[in-house]
Amino acid sequence: MPAPMAAGLASAGKRMDDRKTSAKSPETVCEQTEWLVAVRDRRDKKAFARLYDHFVPRLKGMLMRSGMPGAAAEDVVQDVMLTIWHKAHLYDESRARASAWIYRIARNRQIDVIRRRPRPVPDEMVAEAETRETPEADAVVGLEQEAMQLRQALETLPEAQRDIIERAYVGELTQAEIREATGLALGTIKSRIRLALEKLRHELKDLREE
Template sequence: MTDLTERPSAAVDSRAMSNLLVRVGQARDRQAFRALFDHFAPRIRSFLLQRRVPKAQAEDITQDVMLSVWRRAASFDPAKAGASTWIYTIARNQHIDQFRKAKRAEQMDETDPSLQPEPAPAADDLCEMSESAQSVGAALETLSPDQRQVIDMAFTEGLSHSEIADRLDLPLGTVKSRIRLAMGKLKTTLGDLV
């Protein structure tokens, strides 16, 4: 039996790291993640610096790697790989992705029309858009509070009908009905703007 106060062997250390990673994946255990972060972040940074990654970029990649570890820990399978192998694979892949992005950026044609910003709208177009926005705002005020709420959630927040029903604790049919009635009223009020 190994006394855990002594320096653990590589196998015990590897198992401990795998167990920490499993705890992060299964229970979002912050203390386990902190231990993984404290152990791996300096090593990953050193790993990247040895590959001649600039210091600032190495620090950014290290943060991205550890964020990926937090997000993807549930997909870690200790039967397939050790924690160290799994985490360093993420680091290697992040480094390759950064390298490829930098290469693509170097090859980018800055004169490409698709990369040019849209021209500013003409003053009369801005005025027309402002008037349209005011008309829509006034039309929304004519809706009942229930109808206005579902329209706002659907179009401003981009929620689906099911998500709105869940959030408001309403039947899906009620949400659909409110949206349909509200859209009909807005179409009548606004005419060509809808």
């Protein structure tokens, strides 16, 4: 990687400082992930309230942009937040940042509701809480570093490409539009995603070998 990691994080941090989600240093994990771990390990309701304040307004916005009226969006958000609370034992911070895990839960629930039947989901591949060892700090920090690099890549894209990516992940593009854009605008973040997934592949391999 040509650009020094610390420089990339510093500039990403400057842009994002109003959101308080930026990495304070390469050794830290994002605070949303820390809150979710506190919910999982200690059933910490204060940490849950912080997750609520951070994610609920964004989840509602995302669901409304993908076509749900406000009241229906709030119903889905309610289910998402309760799923976070009740399924926190399945969360693995070495494989997903809090936002990625919550993004998946929101999509699952939204599609359950829209199609009136369960969205097909992959079988869970998670060590049971009793047998799970504390994830290596390196793995969690490594994932965070990849995420910061990916975020920087997203932020420095030309406006038009960034807009397509945002619309794709928010849920505004059809399958055909995504297929078309994957070779173009979405292709530009491919190398960053590739690096992130090398990381994730490694984590899954470790999980298989446990």
